[in-house]
Amino acid sequence: MSEDNLTGSDNSDIEEGGNAELRGYLSKWTNYIHGWQDRFIVLKDSTLSYYKSELESNLGCRGALCLKKAKVKPHEFDDCRFDVSVSDCVWYLRASNPEEKQQWIDVLESFKVESGYGTSSDSSSNGGGLRRHGSVTSLQSTGSHGRTSRRLAEKIAELDTYGELLSKQSTQLQQYFDMCVAKLPEIGDDVTEAIDAVELADGNPLSLHAGEVRATSTSFKATVTATLSTLQHCAALMRRRERQARQAEELYMALKNQLTEARLASKPGPDHEEGPHSTLPDDEFYDAVETGFDKMEEERCARVVSPSVHTRDQVELPPPAIDNRLTVHPLWTEIDRISTEQIQAAFEDVGGGNGWQLFAEEGDMRMYRREVEVDGMVMDPLKAMHKVRGVSAREMCHYFFNPRYRYEWETTLENMNIVEEISSDAMVFHQTFKRIWPVSQRDALFWSHVRASDDDTYAVINHSTTNPDYPANASGCIRLFVTVCLACRSTCPAGERPSRDNITTSIAYCSTVNPGGWAPAGVLRAVYKREYPKFLKRFTGYVAQQCRGKPLAI
The missing domain is CATH 3.30.530.20 (START domain)
Structure with missing residues (x-):
């Protein structure tokens, strides 16, 4: 495709905040019988359309793609080819040179950025594309499964925090109990008499409960230790479940992508051309x-071959x-x-x-x-x-x-x-x-x-x-x-x-x-x-x- 065949609209055709129209001839792969055919391609209002020729552009397009959800992919080996796909619908396109191919890709990507459906290279700083997420968990947060995974991760973090606090507090309480019981024999006679004079609700003096306090303290420490151990085990189980769930989701996405590629590969395309790995029967x-x-x-x-202006003569014939x-x-x-x-x-x-x-x-x-x-x-x-x-x-x-x-x-x-x-x-x-x-x-x-x-x-x-x-x-x-x-x-x-x-x-x-x-x-x-x-x-x-x-x- 030459520069004469690639045109864009002037400033009068550009609406405020919009994109310029682009049109021209590209080679479009049709099917395994007819291969590559020249088609008139028009890019306008976030829609890519094609016609058999420019003369037929007023008779209705032969196909169209919405660029808001399209993927634009340059070919790995062919410098002049790029593919535009929406779901399992793919247009294989070729320009006449790499410069024109890049011009088309740049304009197609600009439509995607303006629409908010930018590709992986888009960010909030280059035209308002989708915000880049920080992790797999945050990517999953857009669905119900993502919200469930996020809540589970938050609860595991809370359990870890509460477990640390409970451990510290139980240690401090045990220290307080031990100090109180240790200090009881050192109390003076007057104070001892005063403590003995204190009766609890059950009618027994306070000094008689020292052994009971010591036993209860030891039992509380054992209970806290067992609780913490159980919490740690539960947290480990939940972490493992979360990893398994994430691996299962990654496996699902990988299999889904393989299925999509296999479905596309089952359709004859330009990549089936000659070669030792061609899948074309x-x-x-x-x-x-x-x-x-x-x-x-x-x-x-x-x-129609026009009559030749030259006549064959003896000089042109093979020399003897x-x-x-x-x-x-x-x-x-x-x-x-x-x-x-x-x-x-x-x-x-x-x-x-x-x-x-x-x-x-x-x-x-x-x-x-x-x-x-x-x-x-x-x-x-x-x-x-x-x-x-x-x-x-x-x-x-x-x-x-x-x-x-x-x-x-x-x-x-x-x-x-x-x-x-x-x-x-x-x-x-x-x-x-x-x-x-x-x-x-x-x-x-x-x-x-x-x-x-x-x-x-x-x-x-x-x-x-x-x-x-x-x-x-x-x-x-x-x-x-x-x-x-x-x-x-x-x-x-x-x-x-x-x-x-x-x-x-x-x-x-x-x-x-x-x-x-x-x-x-x-x-x-x-x-x-x-x-x-x-x-x-x-x-x-x-x-x-x-x-x-x-x-x-x-």
């Missing part, structure tokens, strides 16, 4: 990829000899070795015990493969044998090599850069391919060389290379590694001059691709079986159409 994975290719094919069929500029280039040794090997192997017999298996057949076209896996990744070498009438080998390789026409027949191509023009017959390309969910986006850096060989044979060889200006696995793309050879050989009836009516070109298309990342082996092989024949038919049909009515180039 193989059949659904293939359905999503197949839908993506179908969409590309529909777009290609609907695209190797350009001298290539032979002095640092890549020449590798280019010559791999090209020679690929051309020799292109027309080798696929029968016998060399492991080739026929997996598709249609008319003159035969598709073969050998099943090869390296570190769990499918790297099946593929070979296609085909025949095209009315087109020469030189013309076929011209359209395959020349970058001018590549966008017209390569439907999966998103972007192409010519990194280096080595010579008239060799270039270095960097290509980015369209992303099809749930497969990660790929790119490739390779040299491409076209050359003539014996027996009216021309070939184009593409092979991965390296360049410090185009590092692998950068910009969110996984680098794939390729070795591709399109070898074409033309024939015509003996004794006849080649023409559009009698020329036949045999094609051998060989491809070995390291996908650079994990994807289900069964899915990849199913895609190969479906897409490679379609690609070869599409390309050869395109060349035949381009050559119709033009002089034959041999």
Whole structure:
């Protein structure tokens, strides 16, 4: 999403104490069939709404979320993605760059703060969010269970306090009793006579109760000691019960969160994309990829290609000899070795015990493969044998090599850069391919060389290379590694001059691709079986159409 697609309201649209309106295009994940789709997102009055496009924004929204209770979570790995959720309803959103993503998050959080439902980073000092609580007990105090836990904790504290006071007071009383009894024999005769003269209510003198006071004092001390011991035991039991209750509540919350996550995980989402831990079943994975290719094919069929202002001439066609500029280039040794090997192997017999298996057949076209896996990744070498009438080998390789026409027949191509023009017959390309969910986006850096060989044979060889200006696995793309050879050989009836009516070109298309990342082996092989024949038919049909009515180039 560019800055032109992200707009906010001016000051006239901002009410006192309110927030500015924000609107623009974001990628929203729809479902496992259609993956990410561009949607027009509008943020207004604490409500997040989305529309299929800006033109449809006056026809009613397709969905809305109230931000007062929403959670906004940036993705852990994707710098452009963030998720907005209310309960188990989640919107997966992607901006075109991290700056725009952060702008959206900041505005969304500002609505939450103003509404008093701030996230964990909110406090009373940053916009009036919920006050931070000091402990688990205080957090629980908002419910009846919390109030019960708080009262229990208070009563335990009171018991501790009263127990300490009772212990101190009983000790003091015992000291007073002991002092009184100890001092009785030291009292003078006159005082003793006075004390003996005092009679209690039972008619007995006070001096006769000294032993009883001593016995009662000892009994009171024992009673207090037993009471304190019992209180301490009860307090310990209540503390243990409180810890158990707190642990039970924490376990309950943890299980509740796990259940919520499991419920969300059961719904196909963008995190189910390719990877060794993907939970998307193989059949659904293939359905999503197949839908993506179908969409590309529909777009290609609907695209109206304007007539080219350029006409093919002899200079653009592959040269009959190797350009001298290539032979002095640092890549020449590798280019010559791999090209020679690929051309020799292109027309080798696929029968016998060399492991080739026929997996598709249609008319003159035969598709073969050998099943090869390296570190769990499918790297099946593929070979296609085909025949095209009315087109020469030189013309076929011209359209395959020349970058001018590549966008017209390569439907999966998103972007192409010519990194280096080595010579008239060799270039270095960097290509980015369209992303099809749930497969990660790929790119490739390779040299491409076209050359003539014996027996009216021309070939184009593409092979991965390296360049410090185009590092692998950068910009969110996984680098794939390729070795591709399109070898074409033309024939015509003996004794006849080649023409559009009698020329036949045999094609051998060989491809070995390291996908650079994990994807289900069964899915990849199913895609190969479906897409490679379609690609070869599409390309050869395109060349035949381009050559119709033009002089034959041999």
